[in-house]
């Protein structure tokens with residue numbers, strides 16, 4: 336872990352370094368941030384070195400798919416898959432939607448709401464998918480579905496365990512029913528990896544709701560979640576409108592679903608890498624022992 | 631809910647006028663037969679144009695029509711020996727999904743479907759056809775039983791969506807839907823799904839995966855309700871009509887996108903206008919498809935089902951050069 340943090344520091348998250356000479360007010364502000372939960376004033380660098388976890392209150396801020404990849408993989412082992420699959424506008428929602436897609440591509444350096452590929456974790460090869468909430472709210476359209484399908488199919492072909500980190504508000508509405516059907520096809524691929532006897536681990540991060548929660552996210556052999564992530568099928572606002580009352584505090588959080596029996600463990604971000612590595616080594620202990628990474 | 635569609639009004643007015651003219655004509659004082667014939671021709675054209683050009687929103691109205699046949703109507707009129715079975719064996723029984731054993735023609739099968747009510751009291755009892763996790767888990771239990779006994783499965787879809795309630799979430803609505811979908815992708819007996827009314831998002835798909843997905847002409851099947859879509863995209867629920875027309879939720883659009891296999895024609899104006907004809911159409915479609923599927927081995931069924939869903943999506947593959955720029 337320490338080595339990993341060192342590395343994170345060395346490579347440096349992609350944020351402007353403080354100017355050692357004179358800091359203008361703007362530059363100073365550019366280096367500081369406030370915790371979204373306890374409002375503690377933190378150096379951006381401190382927060383990023385801590386993987387987005389507030390040192391004061393342990394609030395887990397959202398981090399990018401790229402940061403998460405660094406957190407869960409060995410350095411320089413990632414090979415991206417299917418970056419060239421691009422969303423279209425199949426129902427003709429119009430230019431505004433296409434522009435939003437283009438903007439999110441620039442903003443996230445991803446081409447859709449999930450980053451997929453292969454890497455190693457503590458030397459063990461694995462297939463990994465990481466959803467990015469900043470790309471259209473992590474919404475699942477045809478590209479997300481196709482990438483998850485290809486990820487799981489390649490994992491089977493190459494005999495790799497698969498890990499998927501979810502973060503999604505649900506369906507890509509602009510793809511209409513094509514979007515809904517991604518729930519069926521991703522689930523069908525999960526069934527295949529189940530039958531292939533390969534581990535499929537999911538890590539639910541804030542938020543994981545609706546169509547993604549009700550398909551590949553909740554179908555892991557082991558379902559892990561980050562602390563206080565919002566998880567569930569229906570959104571809180573819809574529920575409140577339906578039942579005409581306020582929801583109790585802590586409703587639909589990972590801790591809530593841990594208690595209700597729907598997730599295996601709530602794992603704080605700094606421990607996630609080690610937990611994942613251990614679970615994979617245990618699940619792969621049997622039949623994968625001598626399997627060579629065929630890729 | 632009104633039983634007359636907005637788009638039907640000009641036709642009904644015209645038919646009313648024809649009746650009036652006929653009454654005058656019958657008095658024998660003036661000969662109006664030419665005018666009547668002309669109006670009748672106009673009515674015929676109007677009828678064809680109205681029902682031939684129903685918008686997404688018109689379809690939503692027909693699909694939600696209070697008199698539209700529900701799952702139980704199909705079970706009672708198409709099947710024999712329908713024997714309802716209750717409970718998920720875990721926690722409870724969900725009245726929003728009816729399930730059981732039945733026979734269609736000579737074939738025994740497992741049947742289930744969302745159940746809406748026709749009036750308020752029944753709707754309250756059925757939770758407006760919105761399932762709780764227990765409903766999906768009951769369907770799962772029966773699907774496993776179908777597999778054990780080699781019985782095909784017929785599923786009827788008619789729900790505004792999965793119930794968004796505290797207890798539903800507490801009992802793992804997301805997990806119940808996901809598990810049901812996962813199960814359906816691998817169950818080793820034929821599954822025929824018929825969308826008979828409203829296919830509301832994950833609550834519909836939870837029991838809608840099938841080897842054949844049939845859709846009544848005026849049914850709708852949508853990733854989100856038009857009202858929900860309008861609220862999210864434009865923060866204005868009154869734009870539901872616009873949303874309904876944009877979401878591509880009609881049978882024709884879904885057939886075109888390759889998401890449903892067959893459209894089942896309805897009597898002009900909707901299934902409720904002639905239920906006997908509707909039942910006949912649906913029965914024939916179910917038996918034809920079950921007969922057809924019965925020729926596939928379990929391995930073929932699963933493989934074909936995988937491939938059927940595998941290709942559902944629209945995207946493009948960019949060239950490396952394009953990604954660089």
Ligand SMILES: [Zn+2]
Pocket residue numbers: 370371372373374375389390391392393394
């Ligand atoms: Zn804090």
